[in-house]
Amino acid sequence: MRYRIRTGALAFILHRATGLALVLYLFVHIFSVSRLANPASFNEEMALYSSALFKFVELGLLGVVVAHVLNGARIIAVDFWGASRKQATVFYVAVGVGTLVVLYGAIHLLPAVFDGISSGQLLSPSYEVIHGGGH
Amino acid sequence: MLREKGFEPGGQFIWFFHRVSGFALVILLILHFAWVHFSTDVTSDGLLTFNDVMNRLSSPFFKAIDLSFLVLALAHGLMGVMLSIQDYIKRQGLRMIAVGTVWILAIVFGVWGSVTILTLKPHEPGTTPEPVRKVTGVPQPAEENQALWQIVEDGQ
Numbered sequence: 001m002r003y004r005i006r007t008g009a010l011a012f013i014l015h016r017a018t019g020l021a022l023v024l025y026l027f028v029h030i031f032s033v034s035r036l037a038n039p040a041s042f043n044e045e046m047a048l049y050s051s052a053l054f055k056f057v058e059l060g061l062l063g064v065v066v067a068h069v070l071n072g073a074r075i076i077a078v079d080f081w082g083a084s085r086k087q088a089t090v091f092y093v094a095v096g097v098g099t100l101v102v103l104y105g106a107i108h109l110l111p112a113v114f115d116g117i118s119s120g121q122l123l124s125p126s127y128e129v130i131h132g133g134g135h
Numbered sequence: 136m137l138r139e140k141g142f143e144p145g146g147q148f149i150w151f152f153h154r155v156s157g158f159a160l161v162i163l164l165i166l167h168f169a170w171v172h173f174s175t176d177v178t179s180d181g182l183l184t185f186n187d188v189m190n191r192l193s194s195p196f197f198k199a200i201d202l203s204f205l206v207l208a209l210a211h212g213l214m215g216v217m218l219s220i221q222d223y224i225k226r227q228g229l230r231m232i233a234v235g236t237v238w239i240l241a242i243v244f245g246v247w248g249s250v251t252i253l254t255l256k257p258h259e260p261g262t263t264p265e266p267v268r269k270v271t272g273v274p275q276p277a278e279e280n281q282a283l284w285q286i287v288e289d290g291q
Contacts, residue, residue: 016215016219019212019215019216020215020216020219022212023212023213026209026212027240027244030205030244030248030251031247033248033251034247034248034250034251036189036192036251036255037251037254042188065164069161069164072154072157073161075154076154076157080154
């Protein structure tokens with residue numbers, strides 16, 4: 001282990017796994033933003049992202065980001081401020097804050113997910129894109 | 136070998152930079168959420184379209200913010216990948232392929248993202264298709280009220 005605290009082994013593995021997942025997300029994100037070059041395809045992509053399945057994936061993304069950010073904060077606290085002796089407290093504070101943030105996200109995202117499950121339409125957008133007017 | 140030639144990160148500076156860039160990315164992420172998901176997305180009609188995104192992203196201020204976000208995120212993330220490679224891939228040939236792949240990914244996605252950010256132009260009304268968006272998901276309006284839920288972009 002690279003970190004001084006031995007009990008942080010689980011946190012270390014979690015940090016690696018979430019970090020690698022976020023790198024993959026970054027590649028997908030660079031691809032999706034590059035589609036701004038074509039208005040029609042961008043609007044259709046945004047419509048797909050409004051579907052139930054993608055809302056659920058977004059909630060997972062929020063969880064992954066929050067876990068990585070809070071564990072990163074824990075690493076900084078341990079490395080720079082010598083918090084290794086209070087690492088159990090730091091860990092519980094991080095879990096508490098993380099749970100609150102993910103719950104806040106769930107309140108906004110889960111209604112659309114449940115709606116998609118109950119209607120059986122997991123991949124259909126929550127709105128239609130109709131290309132009209134303008135030109 | 137790769138480490139000595141400077142192709143793999145390591146040492147005190149990288150250790151420090153990983154923490155500093157991580158902190159900076161959290162600040163940028165909070166700003167990103169405030170601007171993208173709470174100003175445009177929520178306070179307008181809740182639906183993100185080409186015109187909304189383009190008008191914001193094409194300002195020089197956002198180009199500078201987004202470029203630093205892109206470079207920091209790629210550097211921070213791919214440094215993490217390099218550290219994982221150092222820990223788990225010990226065979227020299229395999230390590231060279233892995234490190235080379237990371238460098239290629241860094242350059243390809245760095246250039247691709249930078250070109251995307253730098254070539255964004257402000258939206259000119261009438262020059263791009265203005266989408267009409269009909270809400271079909273939650274909240275679901277009654278069949279006879281469907282027409283009321285037609286959201287029409289400005290300029291229509």
